[in-house]
Amino acid sequence: MLSDLTFGQYYETDSFVHRLDPRIKILILIAYVVFIFVARNFYAFLALAVFLVIAVIFSKIPFSNMIKSMKGILFIIVITVILNVFFYKGETQTVLFWIITKEALIFSAYMALRLIILVMGSVLLTFTTTPVALTDGIESLLSPLKVIKFPVHELALVMSIALRFIPILMGEADRIIMSQKARGADFDSGNVISRAKAMIPVLIPLLVSAFRRAEELGDAMDSRCYSSSAVRTKYKKLKLSARDLVATLVSIIIFVSVIFLNGLGGV
Amino acid sequence: MQIISKGLTFTYNREADFHRQALQGVDLTINEGDFFGIVGETGSGKSTFIQHLNGLIKVQGGSLWVGDFNLAPTDKQGKKQYKKMLKQLRHKVGMVFQYPEYQLFAETVFEDVAFGVKNFFPTLSDEEIEKRVAKAIDLVGLDYNKVKNKSPFELSGGQKRRAAIAGILVSEPEVLVLDEPVAGLDPVGKKRLMSLLHTLHDTGIVKTIVIVSHDMDEISENVNRVALFCGGRAVKVCTPKELFSQKDESSSRLGLPVTAYVSEKLNEVGVELSSDFKTENFIKDLVKKYKETV
Numbered sequence: 366m367l368s369d370l371t372f373g374q375y376y377e378t379d380s381f382v383h384r385l386d387p388r389i390k391i392l393i394l395i396a397y398v399v400f401i402f403v404a405r406n407f408y409a410f411l412a413l414a415v416f417l418v419i420a421v422i423f424s425k426i427p428f429s430n431m432i433k434s435m436k437g438i439l440f441i442i443v444i445t446v447i448l449n450v451f452f453y454k455g456e457t458q459t460v461l462f463w464i465i466t467k468e469a470l471i472f473s474a475y476m477a478l479r480l481i482i483l484v485m486g487s488v489l490l491t492f493t494t495t496p497v498a499l500t501d502g503i504e505s506l507l508s509p510l511k512v513i514k515f516p517v518h519e520l521a522l523v524m525s526i527a528l529r530f531i532p533i534l535m536g537e538a539d540r541i542i543m544s545q546k547a548r549g550a551d552f553d554s555g556n557v558i559s560r561a562k563a564m565i566p567v568l569i570p571l572l573v574s575a576f577r578r579a580e581e582l583g584d585a586m587d588s589r590c591y592s593s594s595a596v597r598t599k600y601k602k603l604k605l606s607a608r609d610l611v612a613t614l615v616s617i618i619i620f621v622s623v624i625f626l627n628g629l630g631g632v
Numbered sequence: 633m634q635i636i637s638k639g640l641t642f643t644y645n646r647e648a649d650f651h652r653q654a655l656q657g658v659d660l661t662i663n664e665g666d667f668f669g670i671v672g673e674t675g676s677g678k679s680t681f682i683q684h685l686n687g688l689i690k691v692q693g694g695s696l697w698v699g700d701f702n703l704a705p706t707d708k709q710g711k712k713q714y715k716k717m718l719k720q721l722r723h724k725v726g727m728v729f730q731y732p733e734y735q736l737f738a739e740t741v742f743e744d745v746a747f748g749v750k751n752f753f754p755t756l757s758d759e760e761i762e763k764r765v766a767k768a769i770d771l772v773g774l775d776y777n778k779v780k781n782k783s784p785f786e787l788s789g790g791q792k793r794r795a796a797i798a799g800i801l802v803s804e805p806e807v808l809v810l811d812e813p814v815a816g817l818d819p820v821g822k823k824r825l826m827s828l829l830h831t832l833h834d835t836g837i838v839k840t841i842v843i844v845s846h847d848m849d850e851i852s853e854n855v856n857r858v859a860l861f862c863g864g865r866a867v868k869v870c871t872p873k874e875l876f877s878q879k880d881e882s883s884s885r886l887g888l889p890v891t892a893y894v895s896e897k898l899n900e901v902g903v904e905l906s907s908d909f910k911t912e913n914f915i916k917d918l919v920k921k922y923k924e925t926v
Binding site: 537540541543544545546547548549550551554565566567569570573574 | 683686688715719722723726727729732734735736737738747748751752785799800803
């Protein structure tokens, strides 16, 4: 059922990557995503992939979990590959049928590779960082924007509440699906349209309960005099350590090497 | 329909490292005509067990028969056949979850109640559907003409729950399974709902009723047999009287219905009562005892 989803759920263990400062992890991920699109040839991709593998090893997360988390986006990858194979304008002769060129195949392969390591990188972040740490990190990274009156704290709060509610709503959806199934609802037969229609009896109660929960949470916060403008201290202060320095250095080395490897020629 | 469970086991997230065994071999028989209670602490496997009863959870180990339905999937049976069987089963075994009012979704009460009939009997005529919906809404004690065009979200809490239960009764189940049916209702609502269940049971509209409850008074007042779940097993299957008069660790954690508590205290001062713990019989017995001694 829905609870089987492993996509992006925090994986509890103690590792080098888990202990990294969330800000460093977020920044490295952003740079990593940028370099995924900078990479132009096989060697550059190899460097990025090796980096990912090293990170996964140091995070003590079983590779099987990383693979499983790809299930959700498999569909997107397949679609992207198909579209690219057919619509990429190549120059050399066609290799397959009448429109598919060699360039198109290579380009789509790189595209698939890009998507896979991009998602794996992001999943690694959410696997190794609790939602609380993640929003703390984002809040801290965005705090310079407070100068221009950007509501950083509110944004972080909204994010953490949203993340917090995912498992709750998933459990709720599970329950509603069960009770509609008990009333004879059939979710997995028929064509796409009738399947989408079959979801209405689930989505409406889910929406209703989301609003109910939001209202209750709002009341609970009000009753404890929550105010976003109040100055508050943190129980866990984010602090950079030697570990973060090492991770940053390794990442910089990898990213610089990607630039050099790009020089070897590309697609 | 008789329900026979033998050695039923179930593990959540079987393949993941955080798996949890919820049922460790449930042996339990619920006879046709029973008003059956299931009690036990949170996490003892009650909910997991009842979700098996209409195939919402696939049997992993052991065997489970509900009437003529064998719920353990066999190799011979194709996937399609299994699905077909599930549909038949779900129309015979109605399931009322905790807070059933949270499953209401349609624009009108009529549409919501009709959902089940339309799913189970897609070939019925509109008149027949209306007849069945009206009957179900009447059964739960709502005024059909008043509520049929109302949005289910306009009803009061107790009415919503009745409407939701009507949505299950409409498919005319033989067995009705309810997970904490009165949780969150006010005393009047509780009483009304329980008397509704008794009416259904006494008139034979629903042959077998299974309720899960944490309220021991509700159990002692209403059910004829009860199963005590503990650690994923049905550790005791007996009458409420037996359950509440035996003293051991697993049942003492449940608490006692008021009548059993009073009997126990009377026992300590030397008054032996022999009735079961239904208030009516308890009072009769008490009065009789009193007259004997005076």
